[in-house]
Amino acid sequence: MPNYRMNLMLCAGTGCVSNKAFELKDALEEELAKRELADEIRVVATGCQGFCAQGPIVLVEPEGIFYQLLRPADVPHLVEEHFVKGRPVEKLMYRPAEDADPIPNIGDIGFFEKQQLVALANRGIIDPENIDEYIARGGYTALAKAVTEMTGEEIIAEVKSSGLRGRGGAGFPTGQKWEFARNAEGDVKYVICNADEGDPGAFMDRSVVESDPHAVLEGMAIGAYAIGASRGFVYIRDEYPLATMRIVKAIKDATEYGLLGENIFGTDFSLSISVNRGAGAFVCGEETSLISSLEGKLPAPRVRPPYPAISGYDGKPTNINNVETWANIRHIINRGASWFSSIGTETSKGTKVFSLVGKVNNTGLVEVPMGVTLREMVFDIGGGIPDGKKFKAVQIGGPSGGCMPESLLDLPIDYESLKKVGSIVGSGGLVVMDEDNCMVDVARFFQEFTQKESCGKCVPCRVGTRHLVDILTRICEGEGKPGDIRRLQELAVDIKAGSLCGLGQTAANPVLTTIEFFREEYEAHINEKRCPAAVCKALISYRIDADKCTGCGKCKVACPVNVITGDRKEAHSIDPSGCIRCSMCKDVCPVDAVLVS
């Protein structure tokens, strides 16, 4: 291998790939070859580096200089200036909104400053498709230690005392789960990695697999050794082609090195892992549904107990953990339970990966110690709300979570604090909303999602969510009736009580939390037939401010139903009877003369 003086860590997570990261990679390699720098400077495609809003991005090592929003057209200039002449190109660097000076060093960027990487320790640093790079950073030493120096009981004791809890949503103590499976009767046992991430706006697990697939495999192997399993499955959704390709390659490479397969590290321990692609049913995130799908049956939850630890895949003891949970294991074995439990809060240890999306400046993937506040997430890491808008709510925990208002921004993110206010940490989706979001409409969106994804087994979930959607739709269309809020609440309680699995039990959380924290918006819709955020089409109207209108005619051209009239250079007006409230006129108006009320 040539002796490189510089590595260009080019983000090739799905976000950056859709922003043409691979075209950029080709352009960089072509330019480097043209200038005979290919033997000095290497382009490394990494997993998601987290700063998706600014993609495609390149981190230049060893200097630590961070380039963003790169286009192939920028490449010749960048190569000439920085990589040949050593003059970093300021105009291509990250530029924080409030500051005019570019900040070149990654450690100085607020978005990265508050993060602590454990599950994502290798993100952006290694080539995820190269097993040697993983090993070079201490990869598979935890597995070696586990199988040659530790007993299953010792590993379980270590994981238990680390305080690690399931990262998939429910937060069940991982060590305890392993202990159940280890103590269960049976010759054949299984481990499963749940990579069936389905929350709208969530991409934590995908990014962990894309950035560092071997970390997941190493965790699974340690878990399998501890409970006595010899067979493993990675259940990953088919919508994640890049992650699937990387985990398949990782399994192949690890098997060639004997890190999976027969007699691992020369011991009696053997483990084979295969990949199963899920067809995209949200309910498969629930463990008994996932197992049912893995067995080739229709995915639907079943009554627990018996838990999968006693009777799981094929009726055999099965331990199932989420991607991020598995990725934490090697660090606990290598660095010890007390190191892990020193991070986080009293009851929630370690770090958590979140995907931060919505109305926030720095959209992306972040890993922070448990216990950081929502305010730190939204304003310090997220960089606040774009366009000077006002913060309204942050939705945490996906369709099973809740909408947290400004008054709860100082709430620490941990399992107990969020449970107290009717939400969950969930798998780690964070959707930020501003003053332009209608909370009734948001509740309807999540309710429609769970309604469509309900597997249909439990009547309260199947029919109840349908009724919730109907009532919410009615409210949004201006036909809300007094008593609707109470009806929603009652129904929500019944759905919770009458459903077998997590999907139904948490399906009404978005409705309940929006009623609790944004009741006045519901009341405005029902009693005053008014949508305060001007979102619900049946309750808003568009008009043109005659004083502001310059008569440029842009709105008239844009209007798809031709209801705008007015002569050139005269104030225009909208005929409300034909208006379909598409907002095209407002979007094109150069002087903000279109008003919504």
Add this chain to the structure above:
Amino acid sequence: MKLKPEDLEKIAERMRATTSLRDGEWRARITVHMGTCGIASGAREIMKAFLKQTGDQEEQDVMLTTSGCAGLCSHEPMATVELKGEPPIKYVKLTEAKVTKIFQDHVVGGQVVAEYALGKGHERIG
């Protein structure tokens, strides 16, 4: 190939150059001045010579980087060598033979090669 526990460290050792490059930790930093003047007087060859040294010596904590014209165009090609905790030394009118000596004596051995050096320390800025 089936790995044994001790093989992991061998792979890690083989990959050390790659990882240390990305860790940002360095003991010595060599900056080759690559302004137009530097390139015209052969700075690219000097860079290659340093790269050859870092490769041959298995020196894994040496950061090799480029920078613009150092201002003294008549003395190009130039390079600055900085050992952690010591003032940087500017070397001038480099050749491949000089590079070898500077690398051996200064970067590896810690002894400044006075005969090729222009001066030490930073320019006053601001």
